[in-house]
Amino acid sequence: MPSPRFKLVVALLSLSTVMTYLAEPYLGVRTYEELRPAPPFALATIDGSTFLLADQAGKPVLLDFMATWCPPCREEMGEIRTVRSAWPAANLSIVSIDVDYSETAEQLDQFRAAYAGLNGSAEAEGWFFALDSAETYVGPQYGANALPTLVLVDGDGMVRRSWVGVVRASAIMEAVGDLQVAAVSGG
Numbered sequence: 001m002p003s004p005r006f007k008l009v010v011a012l013l014s015l016s017t018v019m020t021y022l023a024e025p026y027l028g029v030r031t032y033e034e035l036r037p038a039p040p041f042a043l044a045t046i047d048g049s050t051f052l053l054a055d056q057a058g059k060p061v062l063l064d065f066m067a068t069w070c071p072p073c074r075e076e077m078g079e080i081r082t083v084r085s086a087w088p089a090a091n092l093s094i095v096s097i098d099v100d101y102s103e104t105a106e107q108l109d110q111f112r113a114a115y116a117g118l119n120g121s122a123e124a125e126g127w128f129f130a131l132d133s134a135e136t137y138v139g140p141q142y143g144a145n146a147l148p149t150l151v152l153v154d155g156d157g158m159v160r161r162s163w164v165g166v167v168r169a170s171a172i173m174e175a176v177g178d179l180q181v182a183a184v185s186g187g
Helices: 004-027 071-086 105-116 169-185
Strands: 030-037 042-044 050-052 061-066 093-098 127-131 149-153 158-164
Touching: 042 127, 061 071, 071 093, 071 105, 071 169, 093 105, 105 127, 149 169, 158 169
Parallel strands: 061 093, 093 127
Antiparallel strands: 030 158, 042 050, 061 149, 149 158
């Protein structure tokens, strides 16, 4: 039988693990520079269209893996809104993908209005909102195992950068700008 001291050590380690997991999105953004093919996917949007990654060829796509109940995801919506206003739809598509399979299109629509400041569809402006599903499983294909996770896919369909945690608009815009410069210079 374990001693009381051992039980206390295990309890403290368990508490530390849980606290670290809960605080991770607030502790700082982790960014990963990558170069790998982006897994193809198609998702029905909450506005009734289909977002098909292959249809975005030639321009960068920012994938925002989030959930409506996630406080850091709510905070990051303001940053993404700043990015959307800086980069027109012709130069950048954004898709916010709710990875909580239990949430509904109505919940995501309410979230969009409250935190992205968008009432109704923003698809004409290049910002799509969709629900992931156990059948499609997009989040795990992109390594979105913490919320929020952003993934930047270049115009050639390659994952270029991933961020875990709340990332500032300036960092996203710098990465998108780097892709634009690389596209113009042919590299």
